[in-house]
Amino acid sequence: MITSILSAMVPILLAALGGTLTERAGVLNIGIEGLILTGAFFSVVAVSATGSMVAGLFAGAAAGVALSAVYSVACIELRANIFVAGLATNLFAAGMIPFLSETFFGTRGVVRIAHDSSRIAGDPAIRTAVFALGSIAIAAAVAAILFRTPLGMRIRAAGGNPDALAVRGVSPSRYRRITMLASGAFAGIAGAEIATRLGVYVPNISAGRGWIALVAIFLGARNPIGVVAASVVFAGFEVLSGAAQGFTNVPGTLLLGVPFLVTLAAMIVYSIFGRRTRIQGQPSPNE
Amino acid sequence: MDHPHLVLESLCKTYPDNGVRAVDTCSLTVDRGEIHAIVGDNGAGKSTLMHLVSGVVAADGGTVTLCGVPVHGTADSVAHGIVMSYQTPRLVDELTVLENLFLGEEPRRMHVFFDRRAATDRVATLAPIIPKRMLNRRVRTLSSGQRRIASLVAALLRLPTDRPGVIILDEPTEATTIDETAQIVDVIRHTASGGHAVVLVSHRLQEVASIADRVTVMRAGRFVATMASPVSVADMARLMATDDRPTARSAVLDDRVAATEPDGHGLKLVDVSLTDGDRVLLDALTLELRSGEVTGFVGVRENGIEALELLLSGTARPALGHITTANGRSIAPRGRATLRPGYVPSDRTTRGSAQSGTVQDNLIAVERRRLSRRGIIDTAAARRHAQSCIRALGIDAEANWSMRQLSGGNVQKCILARELAASPGVLVVSEPGWGLDSATRSRVHAQLRRVAAEGGTVAVLSTDVDEALEVSDRIIALHAGRIVADLRVGTASRSAIARLVAGDPTA
Amino acid sequence: MPSIVAVAIGVAVAVGLLVVGSRDPAQSLRAYFVSPFSNRFFFGNMLSSSGYLLVAAIGIVVAFRAGLYNLGGDGQIYVGALVGTYVALAMPELPAPVGTLALLTAAAATGALMAALSGAAKHLWDAPEIITSYLLSAALIPVADYAIAGPLRDPSRSLLASARIPSAYRLSRLLPPSELNTSALVAIALAIALFAWIERTTRGYELRMTGMNRDFAAYVGISRAGYTIGALAVSGALHGLSGGLMIAGTFHAAVSGFSLGIGWNAIAVALVARLDPLLAIGSALLFGYLEAGARTAMLQSDFTFQLGMVVQAVILFFVTGSVLIRSRHQ
Amino acid sequence: RQEPPPTDLFSIGVFVPGVVEGSPTYEMLVAGVERAVAETARASVRVIEGGFNQAQWEQTVVSMAATGDYDLIVTSNPEMPDVVRAVLASFPTQRFLILDAHLANNPMVHTVMFNQREQAFLAGHFAALVSTSPMVDRRSRLRAGLFAGQEYPIMNDVILPSFELGLRSVDPDATVDFRVLGNWFDAGRAAELANSMFATGSDVVLTIAGGGNQGVIAAARDRRRFVLWYDTPGYSQAPGIVIGSTYVALDRAAFERTVAAIDGTLEYGRADVLGVADGYVGFVEDDPLFRRHVDSSVRDALRRMLERFESGEFSLDVRF
Numbered sequence A: 001m002i003t004s005i006l007s008a009m010v011p012i013l014l015a016a017l018g019g020t021l022t023e024r025a026g027v028l029n030i031g032i033e034g035l036i037l038t039g040a041f042f043s044v045v046a047v048s049a050t051g052s053m054v055a056g057l058f059a060g061a062a063a064g065v066a067l068s069a070v071y072s073v074a075c076i077e078l079r080a081n082i083f084v085a086g087l088a089t090n091l092f093a094a095g096m097i098p099f100l101s102e103t104f105f106g107t108r109g110v111v112r113i114a115h116d117s118s119r120i121a122g123d124p125a126i127r128t129a130v131f132a133l134g135s136i137a138i139a140a141a142v143a144a145i146l147f148r149t150p151l152g153m154r155i156r157a158a159g160g161n162p163d164a165l166a167v168r169g170v171s172p173s174r175y176r177r178i179t180m181l182a183s184g185a186f187a188g189i190a191g192a193e194i195a196t197r198l199g200v201y202v203p204n205i206s207a208g209r210g211w212i213a214l215v216a217i218f219l220g221a222r223n224p225i226g227v228v229a230a231s232v233v234f235a236g237f238e239v240l241s242g243a244a245q246g247f248t249n250v251p252g253t254l255l256l257g258v259p260f261l262v263t264l265a266a267m268i269v270y271s272i273f274g275r276r277t278r279i280q281g282q283p284s285p286n287e
Numbered sequence B: 001m002d003h004p005h006l007v008l009e010s011l012c013k014t015y016p017d018n019g020v021r022a023v024d025t026c027s028l029t030v031d032r033g034e035i036h037a038i039v040g041d042n043g044a045g046k047s048t049l050m051h052l053v054s055g056v057v058a059a060d061g062g063t064v065t066l067c068g069v070p071v072h073g074t075a076d077s078v079a080h081g082i083v084m085s086y087q088t089p090r091l092v093d094e095l096t097v098l099e100n101l102f103l104g105e106e107p108r109r110m111h112v113f114f115d116r117r118a119a120t121d122r123v124a125t126l127a128p129i130i131p132k133r134m135l136n137r138r139v140r141t142l143s144s145g146q147r148r149i150a151s152l153v154a155a156l157l158r159l160p161t162d163r164p165g166v167i168i169l170d171e172p173t174e175a176t177t178i179d180e181t182a183q184i185v186d187v188i189r190h191t192a193s194g195g196h197a198v199v200l201v202s203h204r205l206q207e208v209a210s211i212a213d214r215v216t217v218m219r220a221g222r223f224v225a226t227m228a229s230p231v232s233v234a235d236m237a238r239l240m241a242t243d244d245r246p247t248a249r250s251a252v253l254d255d256r257v258a259a260t261e262p263d264g265h266g267l268k269l270v271d272v273s274l275t276d277g278d279r280v281l282l283d284a285l286t287l288e289l290r291s292g293e294v295t296g297f298v299g300v301r302e303n304g305i306e307a308l309e310l311l312l313s314g315t316a317r318p319a320l321g322h323i324t325t326a327n328g329r330s331i332a333p334r335g336r337a338t339l340r341p342g343y344v345p346s347d348r349t350t351r352g353s354a355q356s357g358t359v360q361d362n363l364i365a366v367e368r369r370r371l372s373r374r375g376i377i378d379t380a381a382a383r384r385h386a387q388s389c390i391r392a393l394g395i396d397a398e399a400n401w402s403m404r405q406l407s408g409g410n411v412q413k414c415i416l417a418r419e420l421a422a423s424p425g426v427l428v429v430s431e432p433g434w435g436l437d438s439a440t441r442s443r444v445h446a447q448l449r450r451v452a453a454e455g456g457t458v459a460v461l462s463t464d465v466d467e468a469l470e471v472s473d474r475i476i477a478l479h480a481g482r483i484v485a486d487l488r489v490g491t492a493s494r495s496a497i498a499r500l501v502a503g504d505p506t507a
Numbered sequence C: 001m002p003s004i005v006a007v008a009i010g011v012a013v014a015v016g017l018l019v020v021g022s023r024d025p026a027q028s029l030r031a032y033f034v035s036p037f038s039n040r041f042f043f044g045n046m047l048s049s050s051g052y053l054l055v056a057a058i059g060i061v062v063a064f065r066a067g068l069y070n071l072g073g074d075g076q077i078y079v080g081a082l083v084g085t086y087v088a089l090a091m092p093e094l095p096a097p098v099g100t101l102a103l104l105t106a107a108a109a110t111g112a113l114m115a116a117l118s119g120a121a122k123h124l125w126d127a128p129e130i131i132t133s134y135l136l137s138a139a140l141i142p143v144a145d146y147a148i149a150g151p152l153r154d155p156s157r158s159l160l161a162s163a164r165i166p167s168a169y170r171l172s173r174l175l176p177p178s179e180l181n182t183s184a185l186v187a188i189a190l191a192i193a194l195f196a197w198i199e200r201t202t203r204g205y206e207l208r209m210t211g212m213n214r215d216f217a218a219y220v221g222i223s224r225a226g227y228t229i230g231a232l233a234v235s236g237a238l239h240g241l242s243g244g245l246m247i248a249g250t251f252h253a254a255v256s257g258f259s260l261g262i263g264w265n266a267i268a269v270a271l272v273a274r275l276d277p278l279l280a281i282g283s284a285l286l287f288g289y290l291e292a293g294a295r296t297a298m299l300q301s302d303f304t305f306q307l308g309m310v311v312q313a314v315i316l317f318f319v320t321g322s323v324l325i326r327s328r329h330q
Numbered sequence D: 001r002q003e004p005p006p007t008d009l010f011s012i013g014v015f016v017p018g019v020v021e022g023s024p025t026y027e028m029l030v031a032g033v034e035r036a037v038a039e040t041a042r043a044s045v046r047v048i049e050g051g052f053n054q055a056q057w058e059q060t061v062v063s064m065a066a067t068g069d070y071d072l073i074v075t076s077n078p079e080m081p082d083v084v085r086a087v088l089a090s091f092p093t094q095r096f097l098i099l100d101a102h103l104a105n106n107p108m109v110h111t112v113m114f115n116q117r118e119q120a121f122l123a124g125h126f127a128a129l130v131s132t133s134p135m136v137d138r139r140s141r142l143r144a145g146l147f148a149g150q151e152y153p154i155m156n157d158v159i160l161p162s163f164e165l166g167l168r169s170v171d172p173d174a175t176v177d178f179r180v181l182g183n184w185f186d187a188g189r190a191a192e193l194a195n196s197m198f199a200t201g202s203d204v205v206l207t208i209a210g211g212g213n214q215g216v217i218a219a220a221r222d223r224r225r226f227v228l229w230y231d232t233p234g235y236s237q238a239p240g241i242v243i244g245s246t247y248v249a250l251d252r253a254a255f256e257r258t259v260a261a262i263d264g265t266l267e268y269g270r271a272d273v274l275g276v277a278d279g280y281v282g283f284v285e286d287d288p289l290f291r292r293h294v295d296s297s298v299r300d301a302l303r304r305m306l307e308r309f310e311s312g313e314f315s316l317d318v319r320f
């Protein structure tokens, strides 16, 4: 059970950490879903070509960076609406991958990694431990970067008051771009983690994790450590509600909503008791 | 090094959104070690000119050169040693003061980490004006005066240490206390004596006269004169005045209706306390504000002025005690049985105005119901109302401009005009003269006195003792949340009040 | 329309994609761009789906103009439609217009309630509505799925759907054999009314001020609760209404998953229209057109689903880009 | 496969209610029809995908009928009869062949239904055989899993009870652990759910969850358990993990009925039900991976069951 929770947590956490960075820099990353999907696909491409999981993770990160570069060009250079460009990123990924898939693999559907997938994924317990610890370590690193380094200060300034950065001769766009690319890498790795763990790419395999990642960012109060907690909460209830299908008579379909409901409750409880200050830096939707 | 230090040549700027020619072929040379003041009415183009120098606004034409080297854009000007403290401080609320001070030029530890210790030390040696305990506070929690000082220090720290630079200060002494003002003046003198050029934008003509080496007067985007010290206040005022100003704009709000509460005189505070966590902001205050007079409150903001502003305006409720109008109503921004006092808040852009709205949107906000018929806004009436506000205080803008297109002083005028036009029975004004040119400031003072004369209750909260003395009938000094003095104007000297505010009981 | 240049660039890229991605580019292009106008059937269906999208999009406009995110639109539409259908099926004997009204009211009320809950949580506890609206909707969608597959399913039908609503309750068709029905007119009327409301009325003004600066609005005495809970409720009501109109106008039964995705498209429609209800009419038509184009192209050429997504994505990337229209100063 | 239909040929439109890629049954449908077109050389075919929104299928089929281009529209899905009935209301002269569905006595429609009761029964029977064989560590109580993408009528009313019946044909106390993914693609969550199924006593899971099946395979691989495939031979998906596979010969049915339609011999108004005895439903036994990974005792027991079906000694009725 714990292993299941941790392995469900990893991709959400990774994607949410990237999103936390962009959110701190003033970009609500609506495109995470598409970035995860892209990472998953290209990791399968790379693993199929090389037989190495590490190559898969790198390829996933690289693909995520590439797509988020497109996204950031749209948002920053063309000044497209962040929200619309994010939705476009998701559409673009879901629409483009089938073509590439047809080219690489001759199918637009499921792509199994050609190599022995248990060798690629490794021993499940060890793998889960490595990824869980790794992603939590990354969370700590992201927290350190955000709160202890000049880079983090600039990122927070880019979200808090970009003018303050601009008048000091530092371009806020540069830090938005950096965080968007980082978020692309993180989401790409999240996708790659799912795909290499399962040894397969399935169309739409991201399955809403990008949105859950956004939830985790806010439930975690935009703080990497809080985001870890939020990801654990969501993953935990997802696994629990799945387990509940096995021992209750409640229809399975109804149980599917439970993780969302519990997270909603957690969000509200947290809002009532846990938070003294308001979420800052979230631009009003009509600006 | 034969080149003159800072040279502006034929700078021009027309804002395309509203076609305003804010800076019109301005040329100027500023020497090393010089304090050069730029004065002019609100909207004259001072801030725009400074923005052209610091590079945040791109000029349409003309050049800026430093020691003979042309400078383009913010990054370039920062690199050349041109630094600026802005009229609205550009600080990041969720960063600490220390982080804000070094943002963009962070000292590093192990190449990666922000070196707090080195940063703190640098502040202590280069800018002792900022108290050490303030450094780890978030900017969000600072008063306007403290923000101004933080902004100034951020600029100071960026000045090159190995060669002369340029520091531009846009209204550095607005909303600062007497002590703070004195410190800032010291810093300016010290910086100039270190060889840097100081360009100072200010409406405090007295101050300008005493510290500037030369003064340039700006009017409607152009330089009208540059004078060397000594310069008299009267000369500056004469040169600043546009020919039509005093008469063509009507001096009063002409569609004022009778005060809404002719019988509801005064405002009573009984045992009012307010705390923030363990901190006592106000301590069992009992006090009556009489109608027909202007009561001025002076004191450092943390000493209770800020809390009092929230209470008098109905924005916050006292933890203990109560505040009522003479006829027993309570005060609040909204509600059936309550009174919304006219209120000019200390934060002009967060609460005082909707920056993404138009000037008209902002001017009709309080009286939107009166300007509507059966739930539909009467556009003609709304426009008339906006126009009359614009005329009343000589706001330098059209009704359909975005608030962002206004100069600093004109934003303040909009807020004042809106609150004055609503004919409030009770009017609470924080820093009435903030950012206003001296002519407008006098006009605003006259308006406040007029509201009182018509039976209104006016409370002025100010860090500027001179202004408080000028506009008030009665002065109340606060220290540590208590009243330390309650005087009729004319019975106490300026310096005595200043000492009271600073907490000196022997005053 | 300032974004015409941007749309043009987007269309140019899209045409490029069609040419590269198709074996018979001429036929694909014709099918995509011309066919939606080629006969009453395609044309009417295009207008019809634009209408539903428009109602949801102006729901987004209300929320976003008040400075609030409503990301629960998908669920509000779907669950609203389901409840509307349930009411219509539970009361099959009402006089026709009353029955239709009951259906639409129930749908709108459901959407309103869902969104208002997020509004209340925001107002009372400062819970971020951007998250609570999404979560509530995500939690209720499986419940609706369950209801359609279980208790509400019509066992006489092979489709995963409820029984059909009484034919008297259905909206009348305007352009048979297409689906175009009176709801498209309702949508346009609502958009115009919303425009007038936002721009001309006192409450519309208060909503705008709230959206521009919540603290300022409170300071001038505008009700925080009203424009938090109220604005989200109206937003949810319009989403629910959109779902109800789809039932009364086109589908006549709650079909499993029938509306999912429209909530997200509505956000895009509203933002492309820069949150202006009148421009939203145009942008809803643009979306309806892109989708109709993709569908006809699939019928008439080797165009695929995925190509349709890519084309739409490319146009979305460009359509809101302001840098192509006027360079920003300062 | 995408040429516009010339008028002198028998023109066939295939409506796929979903997308072909990733769906073995739709791949069989298209393959069967295309083979018929190729072999007769007297027909043309165009394939149109309807996407996942059921509510839009009707509009698309109406559009197809409205063109008047198609002599026959072929489609496949238990849910299509409803759509087709609605389309026939406006276009009463359009002919339909619907596979994997049942619609009797409609003069324009021929349907072929596969006996999914028998198919699911076979899967259940086999799961029980494996679970009671030396292939797994013996457990006190027999439990097997059924994993579905979503709940839908055939799943709840036919497959689930028949799978249970199959299990109980071996052990009357056996129980089914039925779980739902909620969609047809979230392989990651499918792995979590399957993990939980394997952890709570199931040794074998029958998975009918589209792309989600891949997650079940991953979980089985991690826990060294077994997966059963449905509709198509799945052994090569994961040798040694997918150890059993039922099939429907949808491609053969599509081929034969399409040829009949082209020849003009197809009986419209007829609704066939084809089961194990007819050879259209069964268990894939001829795969080398099956022989390699399944104990002969299990294979023999399964063969005996199949023989009872084939001889007509045993059958399961499909109720409507």
Ligand SMILES: Nc1ncnc2c1ncn2[C@@H]1O[C@H](COP(=O)(O)OP(=O)(O)OP(=O)(O)O)[C@@H](O)[C@H]1O
Pocket: A149, A150, A151, A152, A154, A169, A170, B104, B105, B106, B111, B112
């Ligand atoms: N060794 C490093 N490790 C981690 N982060 C670094 C390192 N060096 C620089 N950075 C970060 O990368 C960002 C960009 O680096 P750069 O060296 O350009 O900063 P800078 O010189 O302070 O910027 P500028 O010249 O624009 O003022 C900085 O915000 C800094 O925090």
Ligand SMILES: Nc1ncnc2c1ncn2[C@@H]1O[C@H](COP(=O)(O)OP(=O)(O)OP(=O)(O)O)[C@@H](O)[C@H]1O
Pocket: B015, B017, B018, B020, B021, B022, B040, B041, B042, B043, B044, B045, B046, B047, B048, B049, B087, B396, B397, B404, B405, B406, B407, B408, B409, B410, B435, B437, C330
């Ligand atoms: N961003 C802008 N867009 C359009 N017009 C602007 C903008 N900023 C300033 N202006 C206009 O340019 C003129 C000069 O403004 P500026 O801010 O330079 O005045 P100022 O002299 O600093 O006034 P103040 O004393 O009030 O600060 C004014 O008419 C103002 O309305």
Ligand SMILES: [Mg+2]
Pocket: B046, B047, B048, B087, B170, B407, B408, B409
């Ligand atoms: Mg200025």
Ligand SMILES: [Mg+2]
Pocket: none
């Ligand atoms: Mg550098």
